[in-house]
Amino acid sequence: MEFDSQWFRKFPPDFRWGTATAAYQIEGAVHEDGRGPSIWDTFSHTPDKTWHGDTGDMACDHYHRYQEDVELMRQLGFDHYRFSVAWPRIFPTGSGALNMDGVAFYDRLLDTLIDAGIRPVLTLYHWDLPQALEDHGGWRNRDTAYYFRDYAALMFDQFGDRVDTWITHNEPWCTAVLGHLLGQHAPGIQDSTQAGMVAHHLLLSHGLAVAAYRSHAAQGQIGITLNLSAVYPASNRPEDLAARDRMDTMLNRSFLDPLFLGQYPSGLNELLGSGDDAIQGDDLAEIAAPLDFLGINYYTYQVIADDPEHAELLGTRDVTPRDEVTDMGWPVGPHGLTDLLRRIHQQYTRIPLMVTENGAAYPDRVVDGQVRDLARISYLERHIRALADALNSGVDVRGYYLWSLLDNFEWGFGYSKRFGLVYVDYEANRRRLPKDSALWYSDFIRAFRQAWA
Numbered sequence: 001m002e003f004d005s006q007w008f009r010k011f012p013p014d015f016r017w018g019t020a021t022a023a024y025q026i027e028g029a030v031h032e033d034g035r036g037p038s039i040w041d042t043f044s045h046t047p048d049k050t051w052h053g054d055t056g057d058m059a060c061d062h063y064h065r066y067q068e069d070v071e072l073m074r075q076l077g078f079d080h081y082r083f084s085v086a087w088p089r090i091f092p093t094g095s096g097a098l099n100m101d102g103v104a105f106y107d108r109l110l111d112t113l114i115d116a117g118i119r120p121v122l123t124l125y126h127w128d129l130p131q132a133l134e135d136h137g138g139w140r141n142r143d144t145a146y147y148f149r150d151y152a153a154l155m156f157d158q159f160g161d162r163v164d165t166w167i168t169h170n171e172p173w174c175t176a177v178l179g180h181l182l183g184q185h186a187p188g189i190q191d192s193t194q195a196g197m198v199a200h201h202l203l204l205s206h207g208l209a210v211a212a213y214r215s216h217a218a219q220g221q222i223g224i225t226l227n228l229s230a231v232y233p234a235s236n237r238p239e240d241l242a243a244r245d246r247m248d249t250m251l252n253r254s255f256l257d258p259l260f261l262g263q264y265p266s267g268l269n270e271l272l273g274s275g276d277d278a279i280q281g282d283d284l285a286e287i288a289a290p291l292d293f294l295g296i297n298y299y300t301y302q303v304i305a306d307d308p309e310h311a312e313l314l315g316t317r318d319v320t321p322r323d324e325v326t327d328m329g330w331p332v333g334p335h336g337l338t339d340l341l342r343r344i345h346q347q348y349t350r351i352p353l354m355v356t357e358n359g360a361a362y363p364d365r366v367v368d369g370q371v372r373d374l375a376r377i378s379y380l381e382r383h384i385r386a387l388a389d390a391l392n393s394g395v396d397v398r399g400y401y402l403w404s405l406l407d408n409f410e411w412g413f414g415y416s417k418r419f420g421l422v423y424v425d426y427e428a429n430r431r432r433l434p435k436d437s438a439l440w441y442s443d444f445i446r447a448f449r450q451a452w453a
């Protein structure tokens, strides 16, 4: 281990080192105990939407093995955990009839986590919209925002005694753009105007849930998680700078500006499609309600050049160096994490930040009972150093949740991409095997504790 105790003290003693997962990616048991179908059940069962037709039907079977998974976390010393609740387990048709068996599963999970000394962070929406709501227009329908608020309020009631950190949405950009503009995610729509409306309704639903949380006189904290990127221009030519700005507006400002500045960035309409018709009354004030923290998911960075030939890519070309990429083909750029965190701090907000996802997929293999994922360890180590650089320059970061605890269903890529610290053997009864990176992270967290002891 190359971190010394002085280095560890760049982080506050209560800094949260944890791992993250999401319901549809790990739970399986899609027909059990009254769960209703979600848009990801429908999408993954539609031919040619996911790699090899993979679905989350069984996933990591976490629904049945949650005790084993919590025990693994406890043994490894991973004492902070971000997970999501499947809305269709709670309200099988999205609203109306409540399914107490679904509530009971998360009751058991939370009790098990707390008994093991693991502090939970609960994400309310990690992409698995009840299919019944999709049948009524999904996030294109403003009503869905109000149903989300009602679901959120019920969760605050049920779990507020054990959960003190809440995330409304995970990566709403992906729901709007991948789900409704590019059609790569559920529900698989390709329509820029609808994508713009969806972005607005997602943000509105977030604001409504925050308001509901405040009126609960809750003691904890609530925030949202955005996927953000560090975007650099290929050169100082005005054309490249403008191309960078277009990409930055599309990737980052589309959600940061409404949340923290109370307005959509100018020029977004041409990029994402107009959500203007969806905006009503005080929506923007509701969306910009003060938060307790901002969650940031960071994986990669971009270098952008002007290229008028590529209208579909906003007239830009991605010229990011590709000498080091992960199994997703994403360039590795830890410096982007430092720059991104500094930028949020300088331009947007002084509320605490949390890295709610960071990690990498590699084509891991078990050899002699061991997964020697040295590339992942190197990725993690460099990103954690980049995080320390941000803290050093005064950015208030409170936690780091590594994606992911387990190998899991990576959306359109199915089970072909492995992000886990723990290997899941899909051929052998989904047996769990901690990779070398899990042992590394475990040692890292232990050494951190000792440095502060």
Ligand code: FCB
Pocket: 022, 025, 170, 171, 174, 227, 297, 357, 403, 410, 411, 419
């Ligand atoms: C993020 C998602 C998460 C996982 C990682 C690799 O966009 O939030 O569910 O798929 O990427």
